Amino acid sequence: MLEIRDLHVQFHTSDHEAVRGIDLKVDDGEIMGLVGESGSGKTVTAMMVAGLLQSDRVKTKGQILLDGEDLLRADGDDLRRRQGKDICVVFQEPMSALNPVMRIGPQVEECLRVHTKLSKAERRELALQAMRDVDLDDVEEVYKKYPHELSGGMLQRVCIAAAIVSRPRLLLADEPTTALDVTIQAQILELLKRLNRERDMSILFISHNLNVVRKLCTRVAVMERGLIVEEGETDQVFHRPQAPYTQRLIAAIPTRRKIDG
Numbered sequence: 001m002l003e004i005r006d007l008h009v010q011f012h013t014s015d016h017e018a019v020r021g022i023d024l025k026v027d028d029g030e031i032m033g034l035v036g037e038s039g040s041g042k043t044v045t046a047m048m049v050a051g052l053l054q055s056d057r058v059k060t061k062g063q064i065l066l067d068g069e070d071l072l073r074a075d076g077d078d079l080r081r082r083q084g085k086d087i088c089v090v091f092q093e094p095m096s097a098l099n100p101v102m103r104i105g106p107q108v109e110e111c112l113r114v115h116t117k118l119s120k121a122e123r124r125e126l127a128l129q130a131m132r133d134v135d136l137d138d139v140e141e142v143y144k145k146y147p148h149e150l151s152g153g154m155l156q157r158v159c160i161a162a163a164i165v166s167r168p169r170l171l172l173a174d175e176p177t178t179a180l181d182v183t184i185q186a187q188i189l190e191l192l193k194r195l196n197r198e199r200d201m202s203i204l205f206i207s208h209n210l211n212v213v214r215k216l217c218t219r220v221a222v223m224e225r226g227l228i229v230e231e232g233e234t235d236q237v238f239h240r241p242q243a244p245y246t247q248r249l250i251a252a253i254p255t256r257r258k259i260d261g
Contacts, residue, residue, distance in 0.1 A: 001202055002026040002049065002170055007062035009044050009053070018044045020226035021062070026170065029200045031192070033217030033234065035207055035249070040223040042206045046172045048072075049204070050089045051079050066170070084111040088163035092175035094155035098147045105143035108162045115166060130165040131158070134191055153184035157191070164195060171195075174206045189216050210253055214238055222246045 002025065009019040019041045026032045034042045047053045049064055051071060064071040066086065071079065088111070091097045098107055108127040112118055118126070124143075131139040134157040147155060156176060163171060173192065177185040193216065196203055207213050213220055214234055221231040222243060230243040241247045 001028045001030075001067065002204070003063075003065040004045070004049070005063040005065065007045065007048065007064065008060060009041075009048055010059045011057060012059065017226055018058075019048070022223070022226075022228045024221055024228065024231075026202050026204050028169075029196065029202060030219065031196050031203045031205060031217045033205050033207065033213035033220035034223060035210055035213050035220060036223035037208055037249075039225075041226040042223050043174055045223075046089070046174050046204065046206050049170075050087055050172055051083050052089075081115070084168075085115045085166050086168055087170045087172065088166070088168040089172045089174065090156075090159050090163050090176045092178050094152065094159045094179075095147060097159055098155065100147050102146075103143070104145050104147065104150070104158055108143075108158060108165055110162065111166045126165055127161070130161040133164065133195070134158075134161045135187075136161070153180055153187070156180060156184075156188055160188075160191065160195075164199070164201070167199065167201075169202060171201055171203045172206070173203055175208070176205075177212060178207070178209070185212070192216060210238070210249055222249070 004022060004024040006021050006023060007019055008017055008021050010017040022045065034045065036042045048060070060072055066082065071082065105124065105127055108130060109123040112123045112126060128139050128143060131142060136142050136154065136157050142150070150158065177188050180188060189212065192203060195201055205213065205217055217234050219232065220234045220237050221228045222245065224245040230237060230241065230246045237246060238250060241250055
């Protein structure tokens with residue numbers, strides 16, 4: 001489905017590459033984890049896949065293949081067709097991702113408005129269904145509210161609803177649970193698992209939290225300073241890490257013994 005080959009990314013304002021020649025593959029129906037500390041290059045990788053970094057900001061080399069089509073060389077119209085339809089993104093801060101002066105309903109519908117010729121009534125019904133699919137209660141009321149009227153957990157569900165309303169094949173989830181408390185975080189992870197299972201939707205899950213990745217992902221790649229230093233089945237990487245960087249990350253995971261002193 002998605003295959004990244006020898007991807008290099010360098011911002012025009014920087015003298016070094018943010019991504020230094022990585023290879024990564026996400027299969028159909030798979031939940032793939034991409035982990036690393038801040039500045040490791042994982043978010044830049046996701047933004048390149050989503051087409052959110054333009055050539056006036058970065059210099060690139062390599063390939064990003066979606067079903068064999070190189071997104072780095074796609075023309076503007078084809079890339080826009082892919083964005084929001086085949087590939088959707090959920091970001092870390094839902095309040096930042098949503099327009100504060102626009103009601104929730106039209107924001108969930110936005111992708112349908114851009115990529116389909118559905119009527120207003122049809123878009124509304126699909127938006128309401130997407131909101132039900134992410135376990136929002138009283139969706140008719142939520143549809144009419146503004147972002148500031150919802151809790152953080154509800155806002156993240158709204159963002160996921162907006163991402164899945166067009167039934168994309170690939171969801172890029174960039175630290176989607178970081179700003180949430182532990183209980184809501186667990187609910188969002190279960191929601192992503194269910195969407196993956198029920199819709200056969202591939203997910204590239206980006207996080208610095210190894211415990212979260214372990215609960216969600218079947219495979220994981222570890223990034224350090226723009227390079228993938230280790231990749232494999234999640235349990236294998238956790239129980240038998242090979243790269244020194246991965247070993248340090250796992251050693252730093254808080255345990256009950258560490259917390260209790």
